[in-house]
Amino acid sequence: MNSGETVIKTANLTKQFGDFVAVNQISFEVYKGEIFGFLGANGAGKTTAMRMLCGLSIPSSGNATVAGFDIYRQPEQIKRQIGYMSQKFSLYEDLTVKENIHFFGGIYGLDNQELKTKSDALIAQLGLQSEAKTLVRELPLGWKQKLAFSVSVLHKPKIVFLDEPTGGVDPVTRRQFWTLIYEAASNGITVFVTTHYMDEAEYCNRVSIMVDGSIEALGTPQELKTQLNETTMDGVFYQLARGAKREA
Amino acid sequence: MEQFIAFVKKEFYHVLRDRRTLFILFGMPLAQILIFGFALTNEVKNARIAVFDQAKDEASQQLISRITASGYFEIQEDVMDNSLMEDAFKSGKIKLAIIFPRHFENDLFHQHHAQIQVIADASDPNTATTLTSYISSIIQDYQAELAGGAAVMPYQIIPEIRMLYNPQLKGAPNFVPGVMALVLMLVSVMMTAISIVREKETGTMEVLLVSPFKPTWVILSKAVPYLILSLVNVLTILLMSVYVLDLPIAGSWVLLLAESTLFIITCLTLGIFISIKTKSQQVAMLISLMGMLLPTIMFSGFMFPIENMPLPLQLISNVVPAKWFYIIIKSIMIKGLGFEGIWKETLILIMITLFFFLLSLRSFKIRLE
Amino acid sequence: MKTIKFLLQKEFKQIFRNKAILVLIMVMPIVQLIILPLAADYEVKNINLSVVDQDHSPYSRQLISTITASGYFRLQGYHPSIQEAYPLIEQDKSDLILEIPQGFERNLIREGKQQLYIAVNAINGTKAGLGGAYLTRIIRDYNQDVRMEWIPPTRFQASPAIEIVSSNRFNPLLNYQFFMVPGILAILLTMVGGFLSALNIVKEKEIGTIEQINVTPIKKHHFILGKLIPFWVLGNVVFTLGLLVSWLVYGIFLQGNLLAMYCFIWVFLFAILGFGLLISTYTDTQQQAMFIMFFFMMVFILMGGLFTTIESMPGWAKMISRLNPVSYLITVMRMIILKGSGWIDILPHMGIMLLFSGILNGWAIWNYRKTS
Numbered sequence: 004m005n006s007g008e009t010v011i012k013t014a015n016l017t018k019q020f021g022d023f024v025a026v027n028q029i030s031f032e033v034y035k036g037e038i039f040g041f042l043g044a045n046g047a048g049k050t051t052a053m054r055m056l057c058g059l060s061i062p063s064s065g066n067a068t069v070a071g072f073d074i075y076r077q078p079e080q081i082k083r084q085i086g087y088m089s090q091k092f093s094l095y096e097d098l099t100v101k102e103n104i105h106f107f108g109g110i111y112g113l114d115n116q117e118l119k120t121k122s123d124a125l126i127a128q129l130g131l132q133s134e135a136k137t138l139v140r141e142l143p144l145g146w147k148q149k150l151a152f153s154v155s156v157l158h159k160p161k162i163v164f165l166d167e168p169t170g171g172v173d174p175v176t177r178r179q180f181w182t183l184i185y186e187a188a189s190n191g192i193t194v195f196v197t198t199h200y201m202d203e204a205e206y207c208n209r210v211s212i213m214v215d216g217s218i219e220a221l222g223t224p225q226e227l228k229t230q231l232n233e234t235t236m237d238g239v240f241y242q243l244a245r246g247a248k249r250e251a
Numbered sequence: 252m253e254q255f256i257a258f259v260k261k262e263f264y265h266v267l268r269d270r271r272t273l274f275i276l277f278g279m280p281l282a283q284i285l286i287f288g289f290a291l292t293n294e295v296k297n298a299r300i301a302v303f304d305q306a307k308d309e310a311s312q313q314l315i316s317r318i319t320a321s322g323y324f325e326i327q328e329d330v331m332d333n334s335l336m337e338d339a340f341k342s343g344k345i346k347l348a349i350i351f352p353r354h355f356e357n358d359l360f361h362q363h364h365a366q367i368q369v370i371a372d373a374s375d376p377n378t379a380t381t382l383t384s385y386i387s388s389i390i391q392d393y394q395a396e397l398a399g400g401a402a403v404m405p406y407q408i409i410p411e412i413r414m415l416y417n418p419q420l421k422g423a424p425n426f427v428p429g430v431m432a433l434v435l436m437l438v439s440v441m442m443t444a445i446s447i448v449r450e451k452e453t454g455t456m457e458v459l460l461v462s463p464f465k466p467t468w469v470i471l472s473k474a475v476p477y478l479i480l481s482l483v484n485v486l487t488i489l490l491m492s493v494y495v496l497d498l499p500i501a502g503s504w505v506l507l508l509a510e511s512t513l514f515i516i517t518c519l520t521l522g523i524f525i526s527i528k529t530k531s532q533q534v535a536m537l538i539s540l541m542g543m544l545l546p547t548i549m550f551s552g553f554m555f556p557i558e559n560m561p562l563p564l565q566l567i568s569n570v571v572p573a574k575w576f577y578i579i580i581k582s583i584m585i586k587g588l589g590f591e592g593i594w595k596e597t598l599i600l601i602m603i604t605l606f607f608f609l610l611s612l613r614s615f616k617i618r619l620e
Numbered sequence: 621m622k623t624i625k626f627l628l629q630k631e632f633k634q635i636f637r638n639k640a641i642l643v644l645i646m647v648m649p650i651v652q653l654i655i656l657p658l659a660a661d662y663e664v665k666n667i668n669l670s671v672v673d674q675d676h677s678p679y680s681r682q683l684i685s686t687i688t689a690s691g692y693f694r695l696q697g698y699h700p701s702i703q704e705a706y707p708l709i710e711q712d713k714s715d716l717i718l719e720i721p722q723g724f725e726r727n728l729i730r731e732g733k734q735q736l737y738i739a740v741n742a743i744n745g746t747k748a749g750l751g752g753a754y755l756t757r758i759i760r761d762y763n764q765d766v767r768m769e770w771i772p773p774t775r776f777q778a779s780p781a782i783e784i785v786s787s788n789r790f791n792p793l794l795n796y797q798f799f800m801v802p803g804i805l806a807i808l809l810t811m812v813g814g815f816l817s818a819l820n821i822v823k824e825k826e827i828g829t830i831e832q833i834n835v836t837p838i839k840k841h842h843f844i845l846g847k848l849i850p851f852w853v854l855g856n857v858v859f860t861l862g863l864l865v866s867w868l869v870y871g872i873f874l875q876g877n878l879l880a881m882y883c884f885i886w887v888f889l890f891a892i893l894g895f896g897l898l899i900s901t902y903t904d905t906q907q908q909a910m911f912i913m914f915f916f917m918m919v920f921i922l923m924g925g926l927f928t929t930i931e932s933m934p935g936w937a938k939m940i941s942r943l944n945p946v947s948y949l950i951t952v953m954r955m956i957i958l959k960g961s962g963w964i965d966i967l968p969h970m971g972i973m974l975l976f977s978g979i980l981n982g983w984a985i986w987n988y989r990k991t992s
Binding site: 269271272275276278279282283286287289290291295296297298299338340341342343359364365366367368369370371372373374375376377378379380383386387390393394406408409410411412413414415416417418424425437441445446449529530531532533534536537538540541542544545546549550554555556558559560561564567568578581582585586588592 | 641752789919
Binding site: 079082083086089091094102105106107110 | 633834
């Protein structure tokens with residue numbers, strides 16, 4: 004799984020909004036094909052860090068490369084290589100399932116033949132055949148989230164960024180969602196995922212835990228548990244996060 | 252009551268936090284007063300005209316210099332013959348052309364009869380009429396002088412005209428009430444409509460509706476900040492009109508403010524009604540803006556006289572609240588009338604308000620069930 | 621190019637799915653175009669006249685009937701004194717009071733002159749000015765008649781007379797609707813285009829879908845074009861419907877070059893849509909965008925020469941109207957539709973409009989940030 008090739012590399016990456024340091028000098032590497040869990044309490048700076056890596060937000064200082072491209076100079080090249088699923092559901096609610104797939108596929112430059120085969124395959128994979136012509140607005144949240152994920156990997160990106168993809172979703176759907184993530188990873192897509200469900204952290208190859216804008220711990224779930232002498236990731240997280248100054 | 256105040260406070264935070272909207276809210280009446288007070292005028296001046304003097308004699312030159320001296324016209328020197336004239340009309344370079352025939356002076360003094368041709372661009376009919384009548388009166392004056400105008404005519408009727416309320420025929424007395432009606436109408440209707448529909452769209456309305464507070468009060472509390480903002484706008488417009496446009500308030504300030512409050516409430520109710528009937532901000536905006544802007548300008552009577560309209564439109568104008576408010580404001584501000592002069596219009600506004608209030612209440616209840 | 625195709629598909633689907641908006645932007649302008657020109661009659665007629673005749677002589681009655689026969693005035697009624705007529709002015713039932721004092725006829729003939737008193741409700745300055753002027757002219761003509769009656773006609777014929785032959789080009793019957801219809805159509809087109817485009821990008825910001833667009837490698841100008849073209853098409857539909865309405869309802873047939881008209885509309889639509897998108901890129905909520913657009917729309921309309929001529933404005937106001945795309949549209953529409961102007965006549969306006977659309981769209985693209 005871990006081929007050793009680095010696809011994300013950050014060095015002292017920082018984002019400041021006025022006096023507030025949202026992300027404080029974080030440095031880490033993510034390797035090709037791994038599922039990298041980006042953990043932290045609410046407000047720890049996860050989303051801000053992720054937005055910088057996606058080229059949506061310009062860092063205040065520090066360096067980072069994503070898929071070999073510099074986030075200052077080549078944000079548009081980065082965007083060709085990545086998929087993104089934001090915290091807030093952001094497919095078009097007034098378009099149908101199929102129309103959304105076609106639209107986003109089209110923007111990433113898939114041709115008509117590809118679009119057709121891929122969207123059929125995707126709809127079949129999600130079991131949405133009967134809902135293909137339904138407006139996305141009318142789907143239940145779990146399905147919307149699965150659809151949003153599938154759309155974000157439709158164009159076979161090198162890396163996919165998932166910002167709390169399973170927020171508000173029931174446990175069964177969460178399990179199905181992780182099956183989708185594993186499938187994507189087995190196809191060679193690197194998965195960068197933020198979450199605050201600690202059971203999900205166990206599914207990741209490696210996790211980092213952010214507290215108040217800094218990375219406090221990084222390693223495989225097993226390593227972290229041993230290091231902090233805890234039996235569960237819950238315990239690890241609690242030990243690190245209870246010192247947080249920022250409000251959860 | 253405490254709950255109500257808490258809700259009103261929340262609404263105020265929404266409004267005050269959005270600086271850009273606030274800026275526009277207060278900037279709009281200012282800009283309008285400036286535009287109406289100083290930029291727009293029904294007077295026609297600096298009109299570009301062409302003169303073809305085929306006579307080039309003393310009489311024609313004298314007339315031309317009088318036309319130039321009048322200040323209403325700018326003679327375009329380079330439009331000198333008929334084919335150029337056609338082009339000049341079409342490109343909008345001139346609005347009127349005057350043609351003196353050959354032997355103009357000769358005709359005038361020896362035949363006692365000469366012709367001057369005046370051609371006006373009547374694609375703008377009022378300007379055409381006004382310019383033609385300016386030219387005519389300049390020519391008539393010249394003619395009277397030639398007739399030896401010094402001699403006093405016998406059997407003279409001397410009309411003495413007094414212009415009531417507005418001796419200098421300024422535009423302000425007419426438009427200040429109009430601007431008030433327009434700004435209040437649009438601001439109050441649009442702001443309330445949008446702010447309620449917005450909560451529906453973002454889903455926060457449901458949170459408010461499940462609170463123990465009565466739904467009707469939730470809606471009313473949303474109207475309060477806009478009532479206050481609109482009153483501030485009324486004061487701005489009135490102060491501007493007194494101190495910038497020199498248009499004093501002839502009647503009672505108290506009555507004026509009371510009537511404005513009534514009109515604002517009418518508009519807020521209308522806004523609430525629209526918001527209950529619509530689902531998206533865009534629809535609410537398009538209705539309250541595109542649907543209201545031109546009709547309010549046209550049917551309130553301050554731009555175009557209502558008595559000139561065809562009967563069906565005169566009837567339609569009766570349901571435009573701005574029309575009644577316009578009459579009320581004009582009566583108090585300019586004519587200095589008291590309540591006895593405007594009670595009928597006031598009553599009509601109250602009835603329109605009640606009508607929309609009851610209608611909103613009904614549709615709101617239906618929605619909840 | 622292919623990206624634009626997908627963007628267009630999406631925008632059109634969203635527009636056609638939102639029936640309420642579609643109906644509003646198609647039906648509202650057309651209904652307004654049918655009704656409003658009927659209301660916008662600026663001709664001054666039907667001036668309500670109250671008469672206080674204290675003379676009750678053949679001359680006073682003759683004068684009154686001459687005035688009422690002119691067609692400008694509507695006799696509201698007779699009143700014994702001016703004090704009793706005033707309240708009618710206060711109630712807007714009367715615009716003008718004519719007082720003929722006692723001894724009018726006797727004084728006119730014996731003393732050779734006599735005053736008349738006219739009180740005008742001058743709140744509406746234009747109406748008052750014109751009403752007063754009409755009345756004075758009628759009285760002057762009447763005066764001339766009286767004179768003719770008493771003085772042998774030969775004395776007048778010796779003085780030189782100038783005959784003014786006036787003609788009205790392009791609109792010989794001085795039909796006011798001819799003037800208003802193209803102007804109102806211009807305003808409606810501006811409102812449809814301006815508001816829809818101003819609300820568009822900001823709506824995606826508000827619901828969050830813009831994020832999903834921003835992480836794609838989409839080019840900024842593709843995105844803006846994708847937003848622009850659908851509204852441009854809609855604008856053309858509204859304009860065409862408007863032309864049809866002005867022809868079928870008002871009998872106004874385009875006099876000039878149809879292609880020139882459309883070309884100008886095409887460029888204008890790009891300009892106004894670009895302006896809307898520009899506002900959209902600067903704002904965070906639809907409410908804000910709406911208000912800012914509304915502010916500009918107000919200035920554009922009032923200073924666009926729809927109701928009053930731009931030439932008569934003071935210098936600073938003329939400068940502002942030079943920056944107002946709507947004023948060019950109103951001018952050009954009246955030129956081509958009413959006067960039959962052609963390509964060469966509108967060329968300068970076309971040049972300025974091209975400049976507007978270039979700058980506004982360029983600015984909108986520049987200010988649309990995929991990265992914050």
